[in-house]
Amino acid sequence: MTAEGRPASPPLTERQEARRRRILHxxxxxxxxxxxxxxxxxxxxxxxEVALGTLYRYFPSKVHLLVATMQDQLDxxxxxxxxxxxxxxxxxxxxxxxxxxxxxxxxxxxxxADAMVRALTFADRSVSEEVDTVxxxxxxxxLDAMGLADPSPEQLAAxxxxxxxxHSALITWLSGRAxxxxxxxxxxxxxxxxxxxx
Numbered sequence: 001m002t003a004e005g006r007p008a009s010p011p012l013t014e015r016q017e018a019r020r021r022r023i024l025h026x027x028x029x030x031x032x033x034x035x036x037x038x039x040x041x042x043x044x045x046x047x048x049e050v051a052l053g054t055l056y057r058y059f060p061s062k063v064h065l066l067v068a069t070m071q072d073q074l075d076x077x078x079x080x081x082x083x084x085x086x087x088x089x090x091x092x093x094x095x096x097x098x099x100x101x102x103x104x105x106x107x108x109x110x111x112x113a114d115a116m117v118r119a120l121t122f123a124d125r126s127v128s129e130e131v132d133t134v135x136x137x138x139x140x141x142x143l144d145a146m147g148l149a150d151p152s153p154e155q156l157a158a159x160x161x162x163x164x165x166x167h168s169a170l171i172t173w174l175s176g177r178a179x180x181x182x183x184x185x186x187x188x189x190x191x192x193x194x195x196x197x198x
Contacts, residue, residue, distance in 0.1 A: 020058055022048040024072045027065050031115035039066060039115060060126070066119030067130040073116070074137040077102055081141060091146040092191040098145040099166050099187050106170065107180070114174050121171075138163050146194060158193040165190035 012020060026047035030038045039062055045055040059065035081098060088094035106113035123131050142159050143151060151159070169186045172178035178186075 019048070019050055019054070021072075023050060023055060023058055023065070024069050027069045028073070028112055031066065031069065032109045032112040035111040036066070036115040036118045038111075041065075063119045063122050063124075063127055064130055066116050067123055067127055067134060069112075070116040070120065071130065071134050071137060073105075073112075074102075074134065074141065077105060078137065078141050078144070081144065086145050090195065091148075092188075092194045094145040094147075095142050095162065095194060096184075096188045096191040098141060099162070099191075100184060102141070103166075103170065103173075103180075103183060103187075107173075110174065113170065117167075117170055117174060120167075135163065138166075155194070158196075161193055162187075162190045 023044060026044050027039055030040075030043060030047065041055055041062060042052055044065065045052045048055070055065075059068060081101070086094040086097040086101070088097050120131060120134065139156075139159055142162060143149075146155075146159075148155065165186055169178060169183040173180065173183050
């Protein structure tokens with residue numbers, strides 16, 4: 001069962017997983033070219049070579065699809081970070097470097113970044129499962145950078161504040177209200193919370 005009492009979905013077959021990946025790649029390509037408005041379900045279905053009804057079975061709305069696209073992008077980032085872990089003597093330095101690497105990846109595709117962030121912002125309760133997955137993935141990336149497998153409640157609270165700061169910094173940068181230097185300063189400041197934890 002999910003947190004909302006819905007029955008958990010059975011695991012996807014290999015063929016279904018391949019179809020889901022095609023859909024997510026099509027979503028990312030369309031968003032990368034034209035942002036949130038360019039992701040139209042019919043066009044995604046055509047680009048992914050699936051029936052429109054099939055697309056809706058996987059993703060009930062554009063917001064569901066774009067939040068899942070963000071999760072997919074974070075999965076790719078996490079895999080890259082595991083191959084090339086961040087440098088830095090302290091946990092705070094490693095987390096700041098990790099989040100700036102994530103930020104630079106999003107910076108290379110600002111239209112895609114804007115589409116995914118808008119979807120997260122628009123997400124209502126029906127998308128809570130997908131939003132929670134994105135949050136858990138972000139937490140896992142930060143904990144990996146910290147080198148922590150079993151964080152304390154205080155450390156998890158610090159991680160949540162860092163996540164909120166990163167998300168807010170991304171929004172202010174995308175809206176043209178913050179420079180990259182300001183983003184770095186805000187992220188580094190939030191990451192110093194780690195050093196205050198026991």
